[in-house]
Amino acid sequence: xxxxxxxxCGKTTLMRIVxxxxxxxxGNITIGSRNxxxxxxxxxxxxxxxxxxxxxxxxxxxxxxxxxxxxxRLSTWQRLPLIGGIIPGSSGKRASIETDVIQAAESLGLxxxxxxxxxxxxxxxxxxxxxxxxxxxxxAAFLMDEPLSNLDAALRVQTRRxxxxxxxxxxxxxxxxxxxxxEALTMADRVAVMQAxxxxxxxSPEAIYHDPQDLRVATFIGSPRINTxxxxxxxxxxxxxxxxxxxxxxxxxxxxxxxxxxxxxxxxNGIPCVVEGIEFLGESLLLHVRQSSSGEPLVMxxxxxxxxxxxxxxxxxxxxxxxxxxxxxxxRRMPSRGHIGHAQELALV
Amino acid sequence: MxxxxxxxxxxxxxGAPIGEALAGLMLTVPAGLAYLVMLLLPTxxxxxxxxxxxxxxxxxxxxxxxxxxxxxxxxxxxxxxxRNTIIYVGFVTPLSILLxxxxxxxxxxxxxxxxxxxxxxxLPVVSLTVAMAAAWQYLLHPTIGPLNGLLRAIGVSSPPYxxxxxxxxxxxxxxxxxxxxxxxxxxxxxxGLTAIxxxxxxxxxxxxxxxxxxxxRLVTWPLLGPTTLFVLTITMIRSIRVFxxxxxxxQGGPNKASEVLLHTMYKEGFTFLRLGYSAAIxxxxxxxxxxxxxxxxxxxxxxVHYG
Numbered sequence: 001x002x003x004x005x006x007x008x009c010g011k012t013t014l015m016r017i018v019x020x021x022x023x024x025x026x027g028n029i030t031i032g033s034r035n036x037x038x039x040x041x042x043x044x045x046x047x048x049x050x051x052x053x054x055x056x057x058x059x060x061x062x063x064x065x066x067x068x069x070x071x072x073r074l075s076t077w078q079r080l081p082l083i084g085g086i087i088p089g090s091s092g093k094r095a096s097i098e099t100d101v102i103q104a105a106e107s108l109g110l111x112x113x114x115x116x117x118x119x120x121x122x123x124x125x126x127x128x129x130x131x132x133x134x135x136x137x138x139x140a141a142f143l144m145d146e147p148l149s150n151l152d153a154a155l156r157v158q159t160r161r162x163x164x165x166x167x168x169x170x171x172x173x174x175x176x177x178x179x180x181x182x183e184a185l186t187m188a189d190r191v192a193v194m195q196a197x198x199x200x201x202x203x204s205p206e207a208i209y210h211d212p213q214d215l216r217v218a219t220f221i222g223s224p225r226i227n228t229x230x231x232x233x234x235x236x237x238x239x240x241x242x243x244x245x246x247x248x249x250x251x252x253x254x255x256x257x258x259x260x261x262x263x264x265x266x267x268x269n270g271i272p273c274v275v276e277g278i279e280f281l282g283e284s285l286l287l288h289v290r291q292s293s294s295g296e297p298l299v300m301x302x303x304x305x306x307x308x309x310x311x312x313x314x315x316x317x318x319x320x321x322x323x324x325x326x327x328x329x330x331x332r333r334m335p336s337r338g339h340i341g342h343a344q345e346l347a348l349v
Numbered sequence: 350m351x352x353x354x355x356x357x358x359x360x361x362x363x364g365a366p367i368g369e370a371l372a373g374l375m376l377t378v379p380a381g382l383a384y385l386v387m388l389l390l391p392t393x394x395x396x397x398x399x400x401x402x403x404x405x406x407x408x409x410x411x412x413x414x415x416x417x418x419x420x421x422x423x424x425x426x427x428x429x430x431x432r433n434t435i436i437y438v439g440f441v442t443p444l445s446i447l448l449x450x451x452x453x454x455x456x457x458x459x460x461x462x463x464x465x466x467x468x469x470x471x472l473p474v475v476s477l478t479v480a481m482a483a484a485w486q487y488l489l490h491p492t493i494g495p496l497n498g499l500l501r502a503i504g505v506s507s508p509p510y511x512x513x514x515x516x517x518x519x520x521x522x523x524x525x526x527x528x529x530x531x532x533x534x535x536x537x538x539x540x541g542l543t544a545i546x547x548x549x550x551x552x553x554x555x556x557x558x559x560x561x562x563x564x565x566r567l568v569t570w571p572l573l574g575p576t577t578l579f580v581l582t583i584t585m586i587r588s589i590r591v592f593x594x595x596x597x598x599x600q601g602g603p604n605k606a607s608e609v610l611l612h613t614m615y616k617e618g619f620t621f622l623r624l625g626y627s628a629a630i631x632x633x634x635x636x637x638x639x640x641x642x643x644x645x646x647x648x649x650x651x652x653v654h655y656g
Contacts, residue, residue, distance in 0.1 A: 021551045042557040054552035058571035067567065071557030133556070143555075 002176045002188030006220065010197040011177045012145055018175060019143050020044050031141050031173070042071070047134035048143040052150065053126045055118040061129050062114040065104055068137045069097045104136035107169075108162075124155045131163070135170055142167070142174040148183060160187060181221050185209065193217045215331035218258050224286060224299045227264070229271075231257040231326075239326065242293040244271055247321040250334055256327040261286065263323040264300035270318030273298060275309045289315065392635075398628035405622040417629035427630070429605045430613040433519055434589060437609060440523035441530060441588040446580055448527065449534025454569075456535070457542045467539070471532040478529065482597040485525050486512070512598055515606035522607055525594050530587060534580050541576030545569065582645045586638055610634055 003011050016022040018029055020041030028037045036044045047068070055064050070079060074097075078090040105111055108128045118126055127147060134142055147163070148156045164187050167174050178184055184191045185205040192202040193216075200214045212218040218226045231241045232254060239248040241257060248257070273289040276297075285302040292314070300317060309315055326334040399417055403410040421427045456466050473481065488494050489511035500508040511521040549568045558564045592611040595601060601608035601616070610630065618627030 016551070019551070019555055021554060040559070041554045042559050046555060048552070048555040050548050050552060052546070052548055054546070054548040056549065056552075056567065056571070058574070067553075068556040071559075071563065076560070076563075 001174065001190045001192065002178060002184035003192045003194055004178055004181055004184035004220075005194035007179055009194050011179070011194055014194070015048075015143050015145055015175060015177050018141075019046055019048050034140075045140040046143055047137065047139040047141075049127075049130045049134050049145065049147045051146040053118070053130040055126060055129055055133075057118050060115050060117055061105065061110060061121070062101055064118065064129055065101045065132045065136050066097050068133060069100060072137065073097060100136055104132045107135075108132045108166075123151055124159065127151060127159060131166065135166060138170070139172060142170075142172055144174065144176045146178055147176075148178070149180070163187065181223070185221070193220060195220065212325065213333045215256060215258065215327040215333075218325060218327070222260060224261050224301075226258045226260050226325075227298045227300075229257045229259075229291070229296055229298070230294065231255050241271055242291065246319075246324065248324060248326060250326050254329050255334060256329060256331075258325045258327060259319045259323060261299045261301040263319050264298070264317050265319065266302075266315060267318035268316055270316035273315055273317050275311050275313045275315060277311055278308050280304065289317065395628045395631050395635075398625050399632045400629075401625045403625040405624055410625070413625075417626050418633075420626065421629055421633070426605060426608065427613060430601075430608040430610050433606075433608055434591070434610045436519055437523055437526065437591055438585060438588045440520070441526040441591075442581070442584045444523075445527045445530035445534055445584055445588075446577070449531045449580070450538050450573075450577075452531065453535045453538035453542060454565075457539060467536070470535050473529050474532040474536075478593045479597055481529075482525070482594050485594070486598055489521055513603055515603050518599055518603065518607045522591070522594055522598070526588055526591060529594075530584055533587075534584060537576060537580050537583075538573065541573045542569070544576075545572045578645060582642060585641050589634075589638060589641070 003014065005011050013022060017024045018031075020036070020039065024037065028035055030036065031044060031046065056067065059067070073093050074090065075087070078087045078093070102111070102114070105114055108131055110125070110128055110132055113121065113125060113129075118129065121129065127150075130147070144163070148159055151159060160183060163176075176184070176187060185208070188205060190202060191205050191208045193200045193208060193212075193214075195216050201208060201212060201217045203211070203213075208217065208221055212221065215228070219228070229241050231239050231246070233239045233250045233252045235252050237249045237252060239246045239250050239255070239257065246257065272292040274292055275287060275289050277288040279286040279288070281304075283304065285304050285306065285308065287300045287302055287309070289298050289300065290296070291298060298317065328334055400412060400414060401410050402413045402416065452466075452470055456463055456470075459466070488496055491497055491508070491510040491513065494511075496511070497508040509517045511517050545568065549572070550564060553564050553567050556567075558567055590611055591609050592615065595607055595609050595612045596615070599607045601612050611634065614627050614630040614634065617623050617630065
């Protein structure tokens with residue numbers, strides 16, 4: 001499960017509430033079937049990977065990974081530096097901790113780095129230590145707070161795969177907070193889109209992309225941004241954009257029509273637009289245009305081999321009515337004809 | 350319409366031209382001069398004086414080699430002063446560090462009145478020690494002092510003569526020293542505490558620390574390492590040079606029970622005018638301070654800075 005939203009929308013706060021670092025004013029938190037709302041973070045059996053890794057700088061990799069095990073398996077007396085070793089039962093427990101630490105470290109390729117300190121590791125290696133510290137104790141749930149945001153682009157894609165692998169191997173529920181929609185869409189089974197402190201929609205990545213229930217979800221997910229056009233439905237319910245019929249039907253009144261850049265195409269009897277600029281992205285072209293009558297900007301994605309219209313050229317854009325989404329002017333999704341299926345409602349908290 | 354951006358001939362001249370180097374030298378002259386006149390020359394003069402029998406006002410003086418030092422180590426007064434100074438440092442350093450840390454932790458975890466408490470505990474640092482010593486003299490006065498008044502009120506029949514009993518005087522001076530240093534150490538620890546990333550505490554919590562002590566041992570204490578090292582060095586140096594409370598309150602008495610290194614030096618130099626001997630004591634003091642700094646940076650620096 002990925003929690004995605006723009007900066008400052010409350011994602012991290014929500015995660016901290018789940019982790020038990022902050023206290024919810026109201027509501028319940030359940031992990032598995034256990035209500036943990038009133039439990040301390042130590043008793044919730046969750047592991048968290050922090051944005052800045054939050055490794056203990058004075059401990060070696062080995063000791064860092066061992067901390068959650070030592071805190072759980074050893075008593076306060078057994079953890080004391082000198083006399084801890086002579087307390088009965090301590091050496092057996094320490095050996096089992098050592099075994100688990102090495103296993104977790106090996107599974108993330110940290111076997112040779114066990115005696116280094118975090119300060120001697122690269123960003124990617126620190127990230128792995130943080131992950132190892134999380135998986136070592138087999139928690140009921142993983143919480144990851146933007147774990148990739150401090151890595152460079154190449155490493156990010158690689159670590160993304162590794163996190164998905166770990167998730168598959170360990171199988172524990174994972175809540176993944178990110179502001180990067182591509183991470184959310186690629187990694188998660190379910191995506192929750194959050195904005196201004198509210199969860200707007202929870203659904204599969206496909207449903208979030210193709211079937212957003214709120215205009216804010218539609219505009220947040222997808223790059224470049226989904227195109228929005230102001231439209232009118234006449235008394236017969238036919239939807240028009242700039243007096244051109246679209247083939248869509250809705251309740252009479254003003255509404256917003258949204259269509260993704262890749263769903264626009266050139267057509268001689270489409271909406272008249274003026275080309276403003278072209279961006280070459282390698283695998284495609286982005287055509288920035290402005291609608292002639294209303295002045296609304298639009299972006300369309302074209303195959304790169306197409307001949308490029310010069311800026312200032314008049315062109316006509318059309319779209320498949322089945323691919324267009326209709327929204328009320330307040331942002332709620334409007335059922336439209338030609339559209340099949342409804343997103344399932346899922347509660348997160 | 351074409352404009353070219355050339356990346357061809359960019360040459361970087363290494364080393365500054367002579368004029369610039371000269372200007373740099375000129376700019377360091379005021380600081381260099383101050384260092385020379387205020388620190389280096391007096392230190393050199395002291396070192397030279399330490400090997401003479403120079404007395405202020407006497408027309409002639411002689412090189413006496415290590416004479417001052419042999420006298421010093423045979424002199425019972427110097428031995429007592431050295432022992433008292435070490436005891437004083439031994440009391441003041443650990444206690445003022447522990448209490449300063451404790452108060453810093455309490456203030457840091459408190460929700461209200463942080464600025465007020467900070468100001469209260471920092472007050473002794475900014476107030477004039479000589480004036481405060483007068484206040485302590487009154488507080489610790491054997492007959493009219495509030496402390497003994499309180500002790501008598503709770504049933505202690507003959508409370509100690511804090512500053513005039515040779516058993517208690519060093520302890521009383523140490524207590525004043527601790528009171529002086531706590532505020533300073535507290536402020537340093539407060540600064541150290543704010544530098545610890547909050548995320549580490551969150552991680553510690555998720556990792557299963559249940560008690561305050563767990564978190565202190567896992568995060569606070571190790572991450573305060575560099576601060577603690579600095580506080581340790583500073584407090585030792587500040588307490589080894591104890592002088593003003595001794596000079597105002599006891600003049601080293603009774604019967605040398607509170608005689609300390611700097612006070613001995615002061616007496617020899619400015620009361621008995623034996624500048625040569627006084628310089629020798631100063632030299633011993635200087636060696637002790639430098640030794641402490643060297644020891645602490647060498648021995649501990651590696652263990653508290655996590656690379």
